[in-house]
Amino acid sequence: SAVISQKPSRDICQRGTSLTIQCQVDSQVTMMFWYRQQPGQSLTLIATANQGSEATYESGFVIDKFPISRPNLTFSTLTVSNMSPEDSSIYLCSVGTGPKGYTFGSGTRLTVV
Amino acid sequence: GQSLEQPSEVTAVEGAIVQINCTYQTSGFYGLSWYQQHDGGAPTFLSYNGLDGLEETGRFSSFLSRSDSYGYLLLQELQMKDSASYFCAVLNSNSGYALNFGKGTSLLVTP
Numbered sequence: 165s166a167v168i169s170q171k172p173s174r175d176i177c178q179r180g181t182s183l184t185i186q187c188q189v190d191s192q193v194t195m196m197f198w199y200r201q202q203p204g205q206s207l208t209l210i211a212t213a214n215q216g217s218e219a220t221y222e223s224g225f226v227i228d229k230f231p232i233s234r235p236n237l238t239f240s241t242l243t244v245s246n247m248s249p250e251d252s253s254i255y256l257c258s259v260g261t262g263p264k265g266y267t268f269g270s271g272t273r274l275t276v277v
Numbered sequence: 278g279q280s281l282e283q284p285s286e287v288t289a290v291e292g293a294i295v296q297i298n299c300t301y302q303t304s305g306f307y308g309l310s311w312y313q314q315h316d317g318g319a320p321t322f323l324s325y326n327g328l329d330g331l332e333e334t335g336r337f338s339s340f341l342s343r344s345d346s347y348g349y350l351l352l353q354e355l356q357m358k359d360s361a362s363y364f365c366a367v368l369n370s371n372s373g374y375a376l377n378f379g380k381g382t383s384l385l386v387t388p
Contacts (some may be wrong), residue, residue, distance in 0.1 A: 197375050206380045214375035268319040
């Protein structure tokens with residue numbers, strides 16, 4: 165399975181600012197996904213980011229708020245824009261290399277103050 | 278839309294067997310996966326069922342019945358380190374083969 169390096173691991177940000185989260189994968193993968201997880205809650209899919217096409221966002225998530233870049237098969241970024249305290253959460257990227265090959269980054273714990 | 282239902286909490290004794298059930302309603306169902314997540318950690322893959330039946334991986338087994346939209350994770354010979362959250366997740370062909378997660382089951386293993 166692919167190994168993902170995600171950064172930053174945590175950050176405290178002022179409301180109204182933006183944070184860009186990066187995920188670097190150790191192999192080329194087509195399918196990459198971004199999730200949000202509130203502490204003690206489940207993972208909610210934000211968007212699917214396949215290389216060569218625009219990201220596909222789930223209901224409740226929009227590109228202006230969560231722009232995603234996928235410049236190649238090993239890298240992606242998620243930006244959380246114009247942050248508010250409600251955006252405080254853990255953000256995780258994930259890649260899939262087959263039904264048994266889904267792995268996750270270690271997560272970015274974001275606190276907006 | 279889609280939904281996945283699993284118990285919110287389960288408590289079991291070390292050495293025992295525990296079963297965590299998952300029922301789902303979804304379009305685009307491709308398969309059912311199970312993930313373990315310890316506090317502060319990333320989810321890690323446990324098991325996957327694409328076809329009906331039982332899959333066994335060491336102390337963990339998973340079962341799927343597509344006709345009943347039902348699956349379960351079976352954990353045997355429980356150890357203290359198995360205390361964690363367990364998520365069932367549907368692999369969904371309508372979401373670009375993303376995993377859509379249930380709410381999770383918090384398992385507490387006691388001495």
